[in-house]
Amino acid sequence: MQALPAPLLAAINHLLGQAVWAREKLVAFAGHAARIKLPPFEAAFLIGADGFLTAPLPDAELEVSISLPATAPLLALQGKDAVMRAARIEGSAEFAEALGFVIRNLRWDAEEDLSKIVGDIAAHRIVAGSREFAGWQQQAAQNFAANLAEYFTEEQPLIARQGDIAAFSGDIDRLRDDVARLEKRLQRLA
Numbered sequence: 001m002q003a004l005p006a007p008l009l010a011a012i013n014h015l016l017g018q019a020v021w022a023r024e025k026l027v028a029f030a031g032h033a034a035r036i037k038l039p040p041f042e043a044a045f046l047i048g049a050d051g052f053l054t055a056p057l058p059d060a061e062l063e064v065s066i067s068l069p070a071t072a073p074l075l076a077l078q079g080k081d082a083v084m085r086a087a088r089i090e091g092s093a094e095f096a097e098a099l100g101f102v103i104r105n106l107r108w109d110a111e112e113d114l115s116k117i118v119g120d121i122a123a124h125r126i127v128a129g130s131r132e133f134a135g136w137q138q139q140a141a142q143n144f145a146a147n148l149a150e151y152f153t154e155e156q157p158l159i160a161r162q163g164d165i166a167a168f169s170g171d172i173d174r175l176r177d178d179v180a181r182l183e184k185r186l187q188r189l190a
Contacts (some may be wrong), residue, residue: 002042002043002044003043003044003045003055003056004036004043004044004045004053004055005043009045009053009054009055012053013052013053015106015107015108016051016052016053016106017052018108018109018112019106019107022051022102022105022106023050023051023052024051025051025098025101025102026047026051026098026099026102027047027049027050027051028098029047029094029095029098030047030048030049030050030051031046031047031049032046032047032063032064032092032095033045033046033047033056033057033060033061033062033063034047034062034063034064034065034066034091034095034099035062035064035065035066036066036068037065037066037067037068038068038070038072039069039070044056044060044062046060062091063091063092063095064089064090064091064092064095064096064099065089065090065091066087066088066089066096066099067087067088067089067090068083068086068087069086071086072086072087080103080104081104084100084103084104110127111123111124111127114126114127
């Protein structure tokens with residue numbers, strides 16, 4: 001079984017190095033191996049005695065298998081939760097639950113890493129500015145989508161409004177009921 005690529009292993013271990021709670025959770029599963037499948041790739045890792053990930057031994061028995069759909073990179077754009085909902089985890093329930101908990105809650109402390117380069121205050125301001133900019137970008141995208149929806153429903157009615165669809169459905173239901181009553185009256189007359 002092929003091990004996780006060294007750069008990915010180093011990045012995950014860096015995140016684990018920032019999260020003592022995650023390593024403590026994984027230490028209980030030291031020596032346990034897991035596999036991640038993302039078609040066409042497949043790689044394995046082993047939990048070390050210190051809670052960090054290492055390459056598995058060639059004869060390591062895999063206790064958990066995490067299967068991700070091929071669309072996982074696109075789902076990642078929607079956030080970690082979307083990827084986790086699409087993942088299929090099989091194997092040891094306790095080990096799988098611990099891995100899932102760590103994956104869901106592990107966060108990168110960018111401010112901590114940046115402070116080592118530019119100092120605490122500058123790092124705090126850079127991260128805060130980045131968050132504000134990302135929030136502004138997200139709000140701008142939502143406003144654009146709302147404006148497009150309004151344009152295509154009000155100005156150039158290519159899309160029906162939800163209220164119009166509900167009214168049309170109600171009219172169809174009433175027509176169906178009226179036709180059914182008319183059929184019954186005709187049957188009584190015949």
